[in-house]
């Protein structure tokens with residue numbers, strides 16, 4: 001059984017999969033760089049594998065799955081020693097799923113909408129409307145916290161998927177700790193975790209450098 005991950009280190013959803021791989025201690029993964037800037041995700045071969053042409057995409061023998069949330073859930077179900085990262089207890093699972101859908105529906109679109117014109121189309125500034133969207137995402141997630149972690153007392157897949165997005169948004173619009181104290185404290189808590197240092201930080205630094213070079 002061979003696990004292959006199509007990836008680009010700077011991509012936030014790829015970083016969520018990296019963190020899950022770290023948390024599960026999976027060592028036998030083959031990584032294939034898929035350079036979006038060179039259109040490597042738009043080849044006939046890639047589209048045949050993933051018609052949505054997104055990274056991360058995971059291949060395990062003949063089985064192909066894409067979308068970071070689906071990939072991470074699969075890896076935990078298949079390779080996790082237990083279900084602690086993604087509990088099967090219905091209420092705990094529902095709370096985590098809500099956070100994952102918030103990531104897909106609110107956080108990632110805010111990243112993509114802001115960064116795509118800058119990274120791919122030569123825009124040299126951050127639009128005011130994107131800053132408004134990012135701050136409104138911060139305002140929403142700030143109120144989700146009732147415990148140290150995003151879905152309760154333990155670190156779960158909700159933290160893994162949302163921190164890759166929130167740490168990226170923080171590079172675009174730094175989180176104001178007096179407006180969003182829970183969010184900033186949580187980001188710091190996540191950043192101190194080994195899985196985040198190994199799985200998230202290197203790609204995040206690449207995003208920081210890209211933004212520095214593209215913005216005036």
Ligand SMILES: N[C@@H](CCC(=O)N[C@@H](CS)C(=O)NCC(=O)O)C(=O)O
Nearest residue numbers: 011012013053054055056067068069
């Ligand atoms: N919801 C997806 C988002 C994946 C996504 O849009 N990835 C971007 C890179 S960060 C991509 O592959 N863009 C190329 C494209 O959409 O054609 C996930 O969580 O995996």
